[in-house]
Each structure stands twice: as C-alpha cells, then as structure tokens.
Amino acid sequence: FSVFLIYQLVGRLDNSAVSATGAKLAFKSNEEVAFQVRTVPLDEVIPTSERVLLLKIDVQGWEYHVLKGASKLLSRKGSQAPYLIYEEDERLLQASNSSSKEIRDFLRSVGYHDCTQHGTDAHCTKKD
Numbered sequence: 569f570s571v572f573l574i575y576q577l578v579g580r581l582d583n584s585a586v587s588a589t590g591a592k593l594a595f596k597s598n599e600e601v602a603f604q605v606r607t608v609p610l611d612e613v614i615p616t617s618e619r620v621l622l623l624k625i626d627v628q629g630w631e632y633h634v635l636k637g638a639s640k641l642l643s644r645k646g647s648q649a650p651y652l653i654y655e656e657d658e659r660l661l662q663a664s665n666s667s668s669k670e671i672r673d674f675l676r677s678v679g680y681h682d683c684t685q686h687g688t689d690a691h692c693t694k695k696d
Contacts, residue, residue, distance in 0.1 A: 570607050609637030616640065623650040629660030632671050642678045646696035652680065656690045 630656045681691040
C-alpha cells in the first residue's frame with residue numbers, strides 16, 4: 569500500500585483530490601485541508617475469481633494511476649473485463665502529470681479498443 573496526502577476543500581466536503589491544484593480546478597476555493605490516507609491497488613483488493621461488470625472511476629485527474637493499479641482486472645479477456653467509465657478531464661489529468669493520450673495508450677495495451685466520449689466521461693468496452 570501507499571500513503572498519500574488528500575486535499576479536501578473547505579466548504580466542499582463531498583470533493584477531494586490527491587493534489588491541491590486538482591481539488592481547486594474542480595471547485596473554486598481558496599482553502600483546503602490535507603490529511604493522509606492509505607491506498608491499495610484494485611488488483612490487490614479484487615480476487616481474480618470475482619466477476620466485475622462495471623468499473624467507474626472519478627478521482628479528479630488521478631484516473632491513470634487508478635487504472636494502472638487495476639491492470640490485472642482490466643487485462644481480463646472479452647466479456648470477463650468490466651465495462652469501464654472514467655472521467656477524462658484534460659486539465660485535471662495534467663495537474664496529476666498524466667494525459668488522456670497516456671490513458672488511451674494504456675487501455676489499448678490491455679485490450680480496450682472501443683472507447684467513446686460522453687461529456688467528460690469516457691466509456692470503454694472489450695469485444696469477445
């Protein structure tokens with residue numbers, strides 16, 4: 569596991585981010601509070617025998633990092649791989665030193681070749 573600082577905006581307790589910049593990009597605020605959290609990759613939490621139909625990720629620009637932590641899950645074949653929905657906001661991604669291109673390249677490497685954009689969300693599936 570890893571330990572990260574998470575930034576939560578004062579007055580917006582429903583929103584937090586791994587970077588203060590990412591938190592402030594989503595909602596304008598002058599003040600944030602930092603606290604430590606332990607993180608565990610999804611591949612360490614979800615057993616290979618467990619069926620996962622849908623994976624929805626909205627982590628204020630840290631989507632690439634979460635996806636990398638689910639490499640085994642996302643590498644499952646065809647219909648055994650989850651339907652994937654993740655936020656793809658280029659400003660938030662850049663604040664976490666990643667990009668939509670980096671995400672799409674990674675997803676292609678694990679077999680997700682069919683992604684469509686719905687607002688700021690990307691929906692990705694695998695063919696059997």
